[in-house]
Amino acid sequence: MASGEVASSATAKYLQIAADLAAQIKSGALAPGAIVPSEAELIQRYGVASGTVRKAVAELRTAQLIETYHGRGSFVRSRPPVQRKSADRFRRTHRQAGKAAYLAEAEASGGVPSVTVLFVGPTAAPPEIADRLGLPAGTQVLARKRRYFRDGVPTEEATSYLPWDVVKDIPEVFAENPGGGGIYARLEEHGHSLAEFTESVRARLATKPETKALTLSPGAPVIHLVRDAITTDGRVVEVCDTIMAADQFVLDYRFPARD
Amino acid sequence: MASGEVASSATAKYLQIAADLAAQIKSGALAPGAIVPSEAELIQRYGVASGTVRKAVAELRTAQLIETYHGRGSFVRSRPPVQRKSADRFRRTHRQAGKAAYLAEAEASGGVPSVTVLFVGPTAAPPEIADRLGLPAGTQVLARKRRYFRDGVPTEEATSYLPWDVVKDIPEVFAENPGGGGIYARLEEHGHSLAEFTESVRARLATKPETKALTLSPGAPVIHLVRDAITTDGRVVEVCDTIMAADQFVLDYRFPARD
Known part of the structure; x- marks a missing residue:
């Protein structure tokens, strides 16, 4: 409205x-x-x-x-029900039940979710990502790039970046499928206990490659969401950079009226 | 990126x-x-x-x-530093110090903030708002519509909707300036103790009236944010509907990796 x-x-x-x-x-x-x-x-x-x-x-x-x-x-237009994304999708109990965040969330939205892994391998950390990981720009990190679909329609692309010293002893996160509970479950099994997440949300028009990747109309808006996963030691062990078709999502947050 | x-x-x-x-x-x-x-x-x-x-x-x-x-x-383009919006802007200590949320936030962004009150008065609750307030659509509520500026440039428009039975005994919230700490401070003084907020974030292209109100280019994207203010009794005592120029804001959230 x-x-x-x-x-x-x-x-x-x-x-x-x-x-x-x-x-x-x-x-x-x-x-x-x-x-x-x-x-x-x-x-x-x-x-x-x-x-x-x-x-x-x-x-x-x-x-x-x-x-x-x-x-x-x-x-x-046939309006597919939008997918709601809440902070609840990262609940530890979901991970322990073997569900990655996207699947836990998509189940609630009524669509049939699927994922294509586009790239898993070493990459030079882009400036904003490096900054969030506390590394010099260009440092080698592990990138995991996926495209997500709902009912066969591409809705978002997400690239996770993980510091090399964190992942080098976790062979599962180099696999296309990192196993039940996703990479957060693997990180926690290897002693990187997660304390909190931060998310930064922006919106803008899609670039040409994004328009193509998500089959958007020219001039369509996207949501650009960047999430840090932070351990109990205060270290950022993953930054996830996500581009979402704006008409497919509602992001829900909840926070206390704290002192 | x-x-x-x-x-x-x-x-x-x-x-x-x-x-x-x-x-x-x-x-x-x-x-x-x-x-x-x-x-x-x-x-x-x-x-x-x-x-x-x-x-x-x-x-x-x-x-x-x-x-x-x-x-x-x-x-x-000269890129004014974007204004970051974090959940911290609703800290009770800010209210007690007499600052409304927008001013507390804008102070950190380096711009000079200002506000124009466009409308304060009774209105029929639009469907989505009524739904959030737990009222039938069209019920009379108090609307407070403001336009916010940074360095003289309009950046967002926000309309707060409050249930009539909540506000009828709080004359300050009918005034253009509801006093130090804004309407949340007045609500709490009158026994509506706030427990938490929820925010729903969407992005889309600006409509014609929004383009005009925020002096946007045709085809520019906006962020549409709807916030509920929820009391310790679990009642929604305010819904705030906000349209923001997408290129002016980054929304920051933080949430625990909870069980």
């Missing part, structure tokens, strides 16, 4: 029409896949000029509620 | 050029406001075709590192 809705009496006509159509889509009166009434129909229905109708329809396109196909008209 | 950087040997030429120029911008070799070398200069420097150079420059524009002005060329 736009914060502009508070003072609706002062809202431009085209925005009122867009809001009316959006309400029909959200209520299901205009169902996923349904064709949006034509420009001529909307002109008649709302008694406005064609420019006003066109601006209203453009608003719905921006809100990703409809898709327009040249010569065929506009259609209500 | 794009996650596509891991396997750089397989990267298309135009992306290598874009990465090289981005590195110069990030290092300061190409300073804010500096003109980006012309197409002819880049063709000669990198020994590539004009189409390749044009794609590289388009990539930098998407990454919001440069701005192109017709007939004048491309310039390195």
Whole structure:
């Protein structure tokens, strides 16, 4: 919901029409896949000029509620239920039950998850990552790059970076499948007991390679999330850099009203 | 940093050029406001075709590192340091010191903050808000809508919604300035002791009214953040709906690796 809705009496006509159509889509009166009434129909229905109708329809396109196909008209987008990401996905009990975070989370969202491992091997730490790991930029670290899918659609790409001295004695994390509970379970088995995670969340437009990797439309937004895994000794033993299709996720956080 | 950087040997030429120029911008070799070398200069420097150079420059524009002005060329954007938002901004000690959350946070970012109150008064709760407050959609609640600026530039709009039975005996929250520590301080003084906050984070393209309110370019992304303030009794006493210019903020969270 736009914060502009508070003072609706002062809202431009085209925005009122867009809001009316959006309400029909959200209520299901205009169902996923349904064709949006034509420009001529909307002109008649709302008694406005064609420019006003066109601006209203453009608003719905921006809100990703409809898709327009040249010569065929506009259609209500099928909106897959978004996947919620909460801090709970890193609960130790999930790891002990043998579930990696993504699977634990995707189970709750109703989609069928899958993962493709794109790369596992040594790489030079990029500046921001090195900084978070407390290493000079370019230091060799282990990179693990994966692409995640829901119902066969790519939704995010994540690259984990781990310090070499941490992983060199943990052969499982060099494998495509690091085993039950994922790399956090392996780190903890090898004495790197995790105390907390930090996440930094940004949003921006997708770059060309991201557009391709996640099959996004040009100009689509992504969420860029960087997570540090921190041990009880205060060491960052993993930085995970994730690019997510913005329309596929809601990130949920919970924190105390502390002193 | 794009996650596509891991396997750089397989990267298309135009992306290598874009990465090289981005590195110069990030290092300061190409300073804010500096003109980006012309197409002819880049063709000669990198020994590539004009189409390749044009794609590289388009990539930098998407990454919001440069701005192109017709007939004048491309310039390195002056990047105001982004404002970091951490859960710490809600510390009770900040409230007791008389600081509202935004001011506590903005102080750390180096910018000069200011606030305009756009609306304070009764409104019908929109569906998502009503749902979070545990009220039927359309129930009358108190809305407080503000626009926040940093160094005079609008960065976010936030609307707080509070249940009528909670606020009717707290005259201060009907005032433009609810006093030291903001509305959370007033709620706590009136017995609504806050236990925790939840935040839901999404990203999408700005709607037309948001583009106007925050003076964004068409097609710019926004972060949409919805926060619930929850009392020790488990009641949601405020929902705050915020639209933020995506290029102005980093949201920081911290959570335990709990069982």
